[in-house]
Amino acid sequence: MPDLEPHRRELHVHCYRMLASYEEAEDAVQETFLKAWRGWDKFDGDNLFRAWLYRIATNVCLDMIRRTSRQVVTMNSFAEVPWLQPFPDRMLPSDEEPDAVVVNRETIELAFIATMQLLPARQRAAFIARDVLDWSAKETASLLDISVAAANSALQRARATMQEKLPERRSEWTSAELSDEERDLLARFIDAHERCDAAAAIAAAAQDIRVTMPPAPMCFNGLDQLAPLLERAFGPDRDGDWKLVPTVANRMPCSASYLRRPGDTVFRVFKMDVLRVADGKIAEITTFGPSATLKAFDLPQTL
Structure with a gap:
């Protein structure tokens, strides 16, 4: 055979x-x-x-x-x-x-x-x-x-x-490689998260951005609905500090987010965000839990 x-x-x-x-x-x-x-x-x-x-x-x-x-x-x-x-x-x-x-x-x-x-x-x-x-x-x-x-x-x-x-x-959408625009917006997305800069995150996003989190049923449409998420993630009462690792999924820019909670000594994998870019802005973010495909992405559990 x-x-x-x-x-x-x-x-x-x-x-x-x-x-x-x-x-x-x-x-x-x-x-x-x-x-x-x-x-x-x-x-x-x-x-x-x-x-x-x-x-x-x-x-x-x-x-x-x-x-x-x-x-x-x-x-x-x-x-x-x-x-x-x-x-x-x-x-x-x-x-x-x-x-x-x-x-x-x-x-x-x-x-x-x-x-x-x-x-x-x-x-x-x-x-x-x-x-x-x-x-x-x-x-x-x-x-x-x-x-x-x-x-x-x-x-x-x-x-x-x-x-x-x-x-x-x-x-x-025929190229197998990310465009310069996609790479730039992924870098800005990562930088805004690591500095907990909500203004920078908003500046990179389209006005009608959509955020979903399969398998959770929530859907957030537009910057007005996104604002509470950013406040929770970046505000003074946030869960901790962030480190992000760039990668690629489905021929789209993607990052794995690691969270270091207060009192912890390491950053632990928390989520993965796949970005869709349109007209120079992040038009859509699809957030996945990391457990299902973390090994396939060849990413560590902690940083």
């Missing part, structure tokens, strides 16, 4: 697009490999090995979605997708990996992943196969074990939903 490991990263991304959870996608890849080992004697050598793995992975994800019934009916913010997790860029497939699909920002950033959760499971799979993996209608139908007509119908419905719900100007 061929080595499965060269396919791990791209299958992880594929499952993440389906499930929106880094951890559950990792579990799905493990189950995919187990099923591949057990079913190797049934592999038809006339079919491409990679396509065979994708079919197994897709069916694993479809089963997981059916078991959990994880689909959102409406979505006004990421707070409505409580299972959403960030994906560390360091775990994305590199250009050097054979046959790996290049992961453009528009197919991995948080808005895309969250919006996918509006789609029924089969529509998600059809959309990924056709518009992300660039598979043919016939290949997609084979992947889902349905007719070509049914695959095309699922794709059209998925495209309509994605076009309606995704933010505008996504065509600009």
Whole structure:
């Protein structure tokens, strides 16, 4: 049987697009490999090995979605997708990996992943196969074990939903690297936190900034609603002092925040913030607890 490991990263991304959870996608890849080992004697050598793995992975994800019934009916913010997790860029497939699909920002950033959760499971799979993996209608139908007509119908419905719900100007989000503007705003975000400077944090933020904290249901819209958060984090009664470490998640600027509480001698990991930048300002902050993917980001528990 061929080595499965060269396919791990791209299958992880594929499952993440389906499930929106880094951890559950990792579990799905493990189950995919187990099923591949057990079913190797049934592999038809006339079919491409990679396509065979994708079919197994897709069916694993479809089963997981059916078991959990994880689909959102409406979505006004990421707070409505409580299972959403960030994906560390360091775990994305590199250009050097054979046959790996290049992961453009528009197919991995948080808005895309969250919006996918509006789609029924089969529509998600059809959309990924056709518009992300660039598979043919016939290949997609084979992947889902349905007719070509049914695959095309699922794709059209998925495209309509994605076009309606995704933010505008996504065509600009094609670079795999952060822009100078994003790096600058991430640096300003980090500096404002470490100096507990609320004015500097506000200066870097858009007037209509949105802050969500999956899996918590809260959503804060605009600087007026953000002000109490800054007061609590930076004011004289704050929980302690901050140190932030820059990183990248979902092809977006990100920082891991470490808090040193009064009387403590070390900074302990507290949260991760993924930033969306638009028009020279921080337009959105998605805050995650650190426990789920801290190891994947190769970050320490304490500083």
